[in-house]
Amino acid sequence: MPFRPLHVASASALIALSALTMRLAAEPQTGELRSERVEHVHRYRMSGRIRPFLVWMGRDNVGLARVTWRDDAGHRGYDLLIGTDPARAPRGINRWGFVSEQGTDDGGDLLALMAGSVVGSFAEANTDTANVSSGARLRVLRGRLTSGVTQGRVSQLVFPEPPTVHDLDRVLTRVRYEEATAQPAVGRAAADARPGLLTALADLVRDLTVAAGRSDAALSDAARRRVPYVFGRESYALTVRSARRVVVEGPAGGTRPAVESEFEIVTASTNARTRFEMTTGVDAALAGVPLSVRWQPRWWLEVGLQLEE
16 A cells, blocks of 8 residues: 655755645756646644743644645655645744655656745744745745756745745746746765655655554564655655554544654754654555654644544
8 A cells, every 4th residue: 555645844944834736847947847647635634832931832723734646657756735824823824835756767856835934943933923024935946866966946936925825726836937047956865865755754654554564573673764865955864763553543533553653854964853753554545644743843843733534
């Protein structure tokens, strides 16, 4: 059973944190997209907690995530749309991102979008939220991995009003017709590197799902894998810190077996590390499907996703 991937995007590019059928085309500098065969789509509810002082304060249903996985003549593709909904989030926070990955014969292509500014503290987040114009600038990264060589192009789109997580189609229309004029930043990657985090995560979760159906010992062995991937020209590695079989409540009620895992992203150039937790199903239609995700990108911020459908 193929993995239904989900992750709160790249640690270096998307903010804390589809029936979309588009993918990055052959030349990453053009932004042209084309349709591929959509296999599955899952939707998630977002919750968030902040800790401005010593006590956590949280709210449920402040945003959404939508995951799409596709097939292009045997090459897997994954899309992730994730973000807050200003109509429901405290103070109308508008933070969202989108990443699309598509495998090719000798690597893969990536398109990533990020709305809002990268902030490092609770005070900066408050300031940035008050600055409405910051959300009207959207950063675009086009990446390509070909036979161990990486390319990354970064550009920026400006909108009269800040687009939200509900405006992805409109944003992609702009991306499709506006070229990235910046020269590509070129780098090298491991020979077995994946074209993005979603693809690397898909590989690991597929192995964990199969192993969980066998035994605890098989699951322990599967948790030792380390998968390299790229984001733009930068190289990363995704590892499994721990994995165990559990029983959880299913999205439609009742209980079902699952794998509870902790993953770690390691930045090759700095050795910086980011961790996140994910629980995935192991049986029937939910085999390999993320049931819940938890990520704490800052000491004061925690983001959670829960499968809805």
